[in-house]
Amino acid sequence: KAEWQIKAASLGDYRTAAALGPVNINLPQAQCALIQSEAQTGKRVGVRDALEHFRPGDSCWAMLQTLNNQGRIGFEQLQQNFRDAVEYDNKNAARRYASMIFSPTQLAQYDAIMRDPRAWIARQSGSAASPLDAELRAVAFSRLARQDRDQGINILRSTNLLTEKDKQWAYAQFGLVSVLNLEDRSDAWYQQSKNVALSDYNAAWRVRAALRQPNINWQRVKDTIEMMNKAQQRESAWVYWHSRALAALGQTAAAQTGYRSLLDHYDFYGQLAREALGQKITWPEQAAPVTATELAQIKRNSGLQNAVALxxxxxxxxxxxxxxxxIQGMNDRQLMAAAEWANEVGFYDRTINTSLLTKHSVNFKQRYKAPFDGRVTAQARRVGVSPAWVYGLIRQESRFVPVARSGVGASGLMQLMPGTARLVARQLGVQNYNQSMINDFDTNTLFGVTYLKDILDKQGGSEVLATAGYNAGPNRSLRWRNSLSQPVEGAIFAETIPFTETRLYVKHVLSNAVWYDIKFNNGRPISLTQRLGTIRPN
Known part of the structure; x- marks a missing residue:
């Protein structure tokens, strides 16, 4: 139904797409196709609803264009999305927003800015003629930060082309580009942005810039977190770092209150908070095992039957x-029963992901499955790496799907790239290696743990650096380490990894490793703080 709706809208058959109504599935492009079709057939649609459903994709862009053509949305509604796209250096999305915001003449000015912001700025003078012209100036300084921040910052300091708020926002753009390049000067530039409203992405990096300083000003860390919007402040990362700041400032009771609020979070920050309170990380109270009756009942679900048959x-x-x-709409007991059935048929990624959906009770035997235990553990011990760490990595890489293949060509349980596999094959002296061998279970795990061990040794035994290197490449991990001006705790290093995917990956893998360590070592894990260690410049 969703695919039909998307196709009908794309062909201009809006009456059919609208008649299909909402689809009972979380597919933003179908929701956008419906909103566009309702707008095209004269039905009233909410602009706020449309913007909340928007996700980059053909149907959602078509929806925005329809509402823009009808005069329903323009600069006021799209400014934040536009600035976010410029800030994130998403040129395609920024250009699409620009085409809906600016006149043809202004759009030509925008294109000139994207080509050479410094030259465009040099041609400007006086006050902006309109809010849209002011927006072009702000965007020009954002682009200048990416083109030449060394000279650009001097131009920004002396300019009178921007309003005070736009100048503060521009300083935050320079701060962002600087901290993404792991420069200590980034925090000073962020300080010039004062408390200007930022996107969640930039607000997070404003905090990280403060955390990266050679001598951390914990008052500054606290203040930057408190500049975030309330929803972002409630995210576990910022509750944890806010509590760390409070503790460093001597506000022990308030810090402990913050840490305790994270004790029912089973992620990286929940674990760190527990250790900050001096508590040992243990598995939480487990739900009662799935009964035979519950399992039999879930096996009568026709949708799940179809999935298992497929x-x-x-x-x-x-x-x-x-x-x-x-599984939509299932309660905790049904979800755990479904996860158990998935486990029985070797559908391990569904075992984990289904069990993760429970709200009031948990089953860590499902959430932290350890299939193929003997074989993977043997390979890990053979090369001298922690089995718990390897399991934590595999859980994040492939969810234990031996045939997993990523969009960039990584294969198998440990998601090895073809070039990496060839490198390890030569290192191990594998004769007549060919690409198909990487899909073999034992070959994939042996190559994966060998490569992981090689990175670990080159990174001085740091699991943080080796995990980052496994995801982003060993050379990048080395560059990030060498950007340090002095030793930093592993948690701060992990928090300030500039690649979003790698930053999240490292946190997930090392958090997973703690839970698996409890499973494998009779409840006596290496602490997360110990695993993170201290990262020193090379």
Whole structure:
């Protein structure tokens, strides 16, 4: 139904798409197709609703264009999205927003800014003629930060082309580019932005810039977190760092209150908070095991039956879609029963992801599955790396799907790239290696743990650096380490990794490793703080 709706809207058959109504599936492009079709057929649609549903994609861009053509949305509604796209250096999205915001003449000015912001700025003088012209100036300084921040910052300091708020926002753009390049000067530039409202992405980096300083000003860390919007402040990362700041400032009771609020979070920050309170990380109270009656009942669910049948004939992608649709609206006991069935049929990624959806009770035997235990553990011990760490990495890489293949060509449980696999094959002296061998279970795990051990040794035994290197490449991990002016705690290093994917990856893998360590070592894990250690410049 969703695909039909998207197709109908794309062909201009808006009456059919609108008649199909809402689809009971979280597919933003279908929701956008419906909103566009309702707008095209004269039905009233909410602009706020449309913007909340928007996700980059053909149907959602078409929806925005329709509402823009109808005069329903313009600069006021799209400014924040436009600035976010410029800030994130998403040139395609920024250009699309610009085409809906600016006149043809202004759009030509925008294109000139994107080509050479410094030259464009040099041609400007006086006050901006309109809010849209002022926006072009602000964007020009944002682009200048990416083109030449060394000279650009001097131009920004002396300019009278910007309003006070736009100048503060521009300083934050320079701060962002600087901290993403791991420069200590970034915090000073962020300080010039004062408390200007920033995107969540930039607000987070304003805090990280403060954390990266050679001598951390914990009052500054606290203040930058308190500049965030309330929803962002409630995220576990910022509750933890706010509590750290309070503790450093001697506000012990308030810090402990913050830490305690994270004790029911089982992620990286919940673990760190528990250790900050002096408590040992242990598995939380576990839900009662799934009963035979519950399992039998869930096996009568036709949607799950279809998913299992699709898995059985090798149609894994369709099986995942069918499974995800079937579990919508299930309660905790039903979700755990479904996860148990997935475990029985070797649908391990669904075991984990389904069990993660429970709200009031948890089953860590499902959430932290350890399939293939003997074989993976043997390979890890063979090369001298922690089995718990390897399991934490595999859980994040492939969710234990041996045939997993990423969009960039990584394969198997440990998601090895073809070039990496060839490198390890030569290192191990594998004769007549060919690419198909990487799909073999034992070959994939042996190559994966060998590569991981090699990175670990080159990074001085740091699991933080080795995990980052496994995801982003060993050379990048080395560059990030060498950007340090002095030793930093591992948690701060992990928090300030400039690649979003790698930053999250490192946190997930090391948090996973603690839970697996409890599973494998009779409840006596290496602490997360100990695993993170201290990262020193090379």
């Amino acid at each position: 898995l059985g004939i090798g149609a894994r992608d369709y099986a995942v879609v069918e499974w995800n649709y079937a």
